[in-house]
Amino acid sequence: MSTATLKSAEAGTAAGAARTPSPLGVLLRPVKGRVRAAVALQGLAAALGLAPLICLAELARVLLADGPADPAAVWPLVAGALAGAVASPAAGAAATLVGHLADNDMQLSVRRALVRHLGRVPLGWFAGKGSGRVKKALHDDIEDVHSLVAHTLPDLASVVAVPAVALVYLAAVDWRLTLVALVPVAGGVLLFARAMAGSMKKMAEYAEAMGAVNTAAVEFVNGIQVVKHFGGHRRAHERFTRAADAFADFFASWSRSTTPVTVGSFLLLSAPTVAVAAVAAGTAFTLLGWSDPASVVAFALLAPALCAPMNVIGSRMQQIQAATAAAGRVAALLDTPVLPEGGGARPQGSRVVFDGVRFAYPDGGDGERGGEALRGVDLVLEPGTVTALVGPSGAGKTTLATLPARFHDATAGSVSIGGADVRDIPADELYRTVGFVFQEVRLLRESVADNIAMGRPEAGRAEVEAAARAARIAERIEALPRGYDSVVGEDAELSGGEAQRVAIARALLADTPVLILDEATAAVDPVSEAAIQDALGELARGRTVLVVAHRLATVTGADRIAVMEAGRVVETGTHRELLERGGRYAGLWRAQHPPEPDGTGEKQ
Template identity: 30%
Template sequence: MPPRMGRGQGPVEKPADLGKALSQLLDFCRKWIPGVIVALVCGALGAVCQIVGPDKLKDITNEIAKGLPALVNGKPVIGSIDMGAVSTVAWTLVALYAGYAVLNYAQSWIMATITQRNAQDLREAISLKINKLPLKYFDKVSYGDVLSRITNDVDAIGQTLGQSLGSLITSITMFVGALIMMFVNDVVMSLWAIGCSVVGMVLMVVIMMFSQKYFVRQQVALGDVNGHVEEMYGGHIIVKAYSGEEDSIRRFEEYNQNLYESGWKSQFLSSLMQPLMMFVGNLGFVAVCVVGAQRAMNGDISFGVIVAFMMYVRLFTQPLQQFAMAFQNLQRAGAAAERVFAFLGEPEMAAEPTQAELLPAVAGAGTGAHAAGTKTAAGTGVSAMAPSQRAELLGYDAQGNPRPVKGDVTFTHVSFGYEPDKPIIHDFSATVPSGSKVAIVGPTGAGKTTMVNLLMRFYEISGGSIAIDGVDTKSVPRWNVHDQFSMVLQDTWVFRGTVRENIAYAKPGVTDQQIIDACKAVGLHRYIASLPAGYDTVLDDNTALSAGQKQLLTIARAMVQDAPILILDEATSSVDTRTEELIQKAMDQLAVGRTSFVIAHRLSTIKNADMILVMNHGDIIERGTHEELLAKGGFYAGLYNSQFALTD
């Protein structure tokens, strides 16, 4: 029977170009094509075994009919059943149905293996693609959309390949084979059976077309209900505070009623499919019996033909139902493939000129890991490079010997825009000596965070250059630039794992003592020691950390990273004053001996900065120390005084 689209499933999303989407999917799966062909051949041969079965049942029936008692001159004459012939046909049937079972098992096993391997390849391709996409892609596409492509879309493709493709070939073989066998046995009965099936298919298509609009309404209503519930529970406190419960309930009841009406009609119409097809099938059986009996009485056919036809009618109508299901699944897979391959076709970050000779990919972050010769995806480590190659990296001298990165940073006429015709950074120049603390301040949208992203090569600059220790960051791989930085951001990131794993994230060779020392330095050790398993406690929903504790954990992570340049981006903006003092002390200790870039809206936290860069509309409009800028009485002084005026 056709698929019954229940609550939440809705109509099938149609791809813009089904042929192109399936062609891309076929090209991606080309290494699995031989296996798919073997599986489809097994399915087709299994269908042939099933098709031949009714014809053999006809032979058994005819052999039995020959030996049944007959009336001659009013007296019963007992014939003799040829059990040898019956046994021969019976064993042939056993062999056919056993072959059908084995071949279908082989098809299912092969297709299940191939579809899961292909789904694995698709997920790996998406994962690799994510690492190659520029951050500007995620500025316009939500993470939820990318996640949906990895999960829902890949699953839809896998299900179609695993189920619909095999069943489609089997159904076509069974449909054509049953049709041929029916005409071989009797043309008149074949036409009656086809006529009944056509009537059923027409009725089914009419009902599907009529019910489709209700499925669309059901999806819209379901979206309204989900959206309303999410909004109301997400802002539950606001709803309570403004006494909006009555309006919320009224709107929910309206959406719920719409969902009930559309859902009832769509489910009712969809539920008509099964009894309708059963009626058509039974009607076909009745037609076969009536017409067959008449022709058997006339001597046109044997009784066995009627038995065979009753099975062929089922084998003929069943594929017709499966075709509709397979077509819907192909549409769903085409839409999913279109989304997946559109993502895989997105423009990637510009290729790095030294990428082929250096490290195409890094298995593990951290300067120490590379200096120790960590293996990469290409099988090459830093210590395995030629000295001329190592000299091109940050942290190596001209002879290819390791040396510490000091952290001198130079911006020279840097310009940048997220869109080519809309520059954000116009002409940024600054020199930051190693070990100094630089604060970047300015109003929202001034370009502060953008400058940090450019410094770390998350985005490529449009003009000018950025150099670390005199080395242009464009001349070295991105991972080599990233290794020079530790970051503490406003939005803390703690993943499901132990405290130890969170602190030593992506840093090989970290000792337990280093982790403990970092936690002691930020004042987090005592709390961690009080946890049930200490540093081996898994951070999940059952182990809650406050906002301040999460921030201290990320600072400890930055300490363990031990990079020469530190970035602090609004790291204390979401905590209370007392916690801010603790975090500030931890960050001051973290910044010792490192070049630090601090982005802060609370100007009181950057009074001790060696240099303050005041940005507005993508340009540096003032620079100097806190006292120097206040003495100028310019833009910075206005920002600073306005904050204290608001505080007072």
Template identity: 35%
Template sequence: MDRKKSAQRETLRKVLKYVRHYWPFLILSIGAAAVTVVLTLYVPILTGEAIDYIVEKGKVDFVYVLHTLQKIGIVILFTALAQWIMNVSNNKIAYHTVQDVRNQAFRKIQILPLKYMDDHSYGEVVSRVIADVDQFSDGLLMGFTQLFTGVITILGTLLFMLTRDVGITLVVVLITPLSLFVANFIAKRTFTMFRQQSEARGEQTALVEEMIGGQKVVQAFNYEEEALEHFDEINKRLADCSLKAIFFSSLTNPCTRFVNSLVYAGVGLVGALSVISGGITVGQLSCFLSYANQYTKPFNEISGVVTELQNALACASRIFALIEETPQIPEPEDVKTLEHTDGKVDLEHVYFSYSPEAKLVQDFNLHVQPGQRVAIVGPTGCGKTTIINLLMRFYDVDRGSIRVSSRDIRSVTRKSLRGAYGMVLQDTWLRTGTIRDNIIMGKPDASEEEIKAAARASHAHSFIKRLPKGYDTVITEDGGLSQGQKQLLCITRVMLCLPPMLILDEATSSIDTRTEMHIQEAFAKMMQGRTSFIVAHRLSTIREADVILVMDNGNIVEQGDHKSLLEKNGFYAKLYNSQFLSGQDTAAVTE
């Protein structure tokens, strides 16, 4: 329990760090709330005075009553203005704070190591940035709107009642702790439940994102029933968490209303006795009854706010956990920009594993001369893609070093290192935008002629021309184009930049054989004078490679060109013979 309280206080402290940037609006909100409360508490006084001037039939001071009603109207008008200022200020605080939190969360995602994304589902991360921040926003807005006015109303009402009658005020003060006890009892039990609800919602979002993204695979393998069962299990857990959280939070209002009724009854009883004894007038009693309502109403609102804040803090703790994740290793202050790359790459005594328990790359050594074409082949899990991740510095080596142009890649900026590579992967990625936007991603200042030349070189120009608006056609990440057309656009993107080094990871896996022949010609021109790493590529490309690295269990077990490796009749020859039927030279070398 102490740990939970400490976690809540720490989360609240982090929230206040964001809020303090908008202290002028905070001061304005508190000031407007104070004005609202004072004017609201002044109205019952005026009403009580008006009642006292209605003595009996035929003895009503209509002039004074009318004058009092005019004052009440003016007070209400200023109260409304103060409430509007307070609400505007609270909206500014809440939504600007949420904007800052989301911006920082998205910035953190950009610098998180890929390991974080590998260990967390995309849907769960999306749920934190979108759904959890929305819940946090709602709780924060309600908190500022009702908490300020509620607290000031309670204090102001007590002060006004003390100036009128100490005895009646004492009745109110004695019953009040019961309401606070009820609210505190419920609040302690709702935070954990709201946190479980938030976590279950994140799991549900992740599952939905996965199932929608892989709907074709789900249907192809008849996985619908299993997917439904998994979804039902998470959905049931979410329903249970939500029902428990809502059940306890819904107890707040009726419980505090019961206590409020006790306060109202106590004020009415003691006040009536005071009127009979001549201590106060009937108008003053009406004023006290009005204060009793105004005094108890904030307890209902604050108890509701406390419940909502429990949910908001639970969601905030999840988004702050993302923001506070350890980023990728920062670049040193003396880091340089990688310029004039000649394409020489050296890996010396490289050790790397994704987890300490499962060793992968062990004492890996490789020396690539400028302009060489290096093919990397081997069975699944041998470390081919891992080598690419290390070359691009998506992951850092555990031991050893990787040098480009005789410079350790940890001594140069990641931006300049990755800018020296052109990368075409088996998995295509396009963003929502025009065809042109997707092509110029690596070279935003490219001219129209350069764009079309790159598209012609990759054989994408012909299908782009057939689109409704050509290069201005808007596409989405998943819709509108075939997988092969998406891959052609990714190849065009690299064709446009023509960096000094290339990485082709199953770059033509989704392209038909005829188009692949044209692409291979384009690749041959593009690779001239450029260091190229070809991962698990098709046989025609592997045959043309200067060096073929045969990997197994993170180590190079054989090295040479296609002909010499076949003559050795070793691991590569077995891999070749097991994957190719006689005469089918255009088949793919698969992982």
């Protein structure tokens, strides 16, 4: 179910086919046979469900005939009614079983395909809206397709089978009464079509009006502190009330224009209306000698089945549309470009070289930023040294730092580790070589020990505890209700600084020779920062380290500082060398460390 599978499935549908199969058809292809079987079984169950009513109608014909009833004609009808009453739910249960098993296999294959595919998508893709799209595809969209496979398609079989069987039987009983019974059905269908006229345009207006309400509500709630502080709450509230009033006016107008017609349609398509019309006509026909009482019984029992489809057809069509749209989103996700797999190169050492690196985010699309972020960066990270990237926001620091881990691939130039281009290093080998600790920590809803051991699942408890001690987080973990077995989000509630130290313990245990730190202390309090700095000092020992920092005071001890601006490295040197040079770094330092009030000069 990868992109290649989708393409090959599309190509192999039927040579010379006029159009490409829909994404929904492609997703359902592996279970198509079982879905058809479930639909057929549900249709059979619906048809068999009418068998008891048909047998009862025929039994009435036998019993109302002149003279004593013939037992040879009565008992087969009774047996047929009982058999239909038993066979119908049995066929329905079989349809449910087959449909849900097919649905389970479909969901499993699609989710596996998504996981395999997304495992090869650039990690940077997830930084934008990627994670939201993944959640929607893996849960919401597949749930929509599940409803189609397990419920909607079998239900449609019932919707078709019930009126079809009833119509054939009633036409055989009395074609004139059948035409009478169809009059309210036809009238209801016409009214329903009239009510739905222009519904697509109205639905678009509905979505737009609801979107305006949601936007105003979110704006009001998110900014409530600011607007109340500056006295603008009345304006923000008025925007919300205007949007809500506009939505209410639109919806009321739409309802007024469609409610009478819709109610009329539902009344004509209701089972009592059809039954009363058929029985009244049958009574009149019987009095006129055109029909017989047994036929009236048959129509009283089965005429309501003629309007069965219209009770659910609208919701089922909406479910089909939702599933079709969901399948399109899943297929689009499976078409997300992936990083080419490495060719088998192995790094020989931990020297990192950026050689003429250029990188441009896509214009629009997932990156959404567009434009060139790096413009010919040359930089060497020597083994066992700490190199700091500094510069103003938007200079390209984080973008450059993510390239050794292949969050993206450079659009020009190369990034190599130990003499091997990162594009030629297999993913498993690359992530055994490059570790990273970022400002935003991600801990899974697992035990603290499992979170630490993520990079080395085979590590023993003693190694996990040693990494925690080195990361200055062991005491906090041991104070948790179940210690290292406490589950994050359940009985382990960690602050930002504590979670950061768990991430550092994870990196320590992974023991990668190259380490990337991106603003690891930017969002924590001074006490946590001191503990994290101690842990980072332990983590950086003997490794090739690249640090991204905005606060220059945190990297004054770096072996080398590279100053970036507008996607280029404009200065390199130690803290003291760069200050003495009086260039861009010195200006940044003065901005962050103005002269002391007593005029003694800058802190250095």
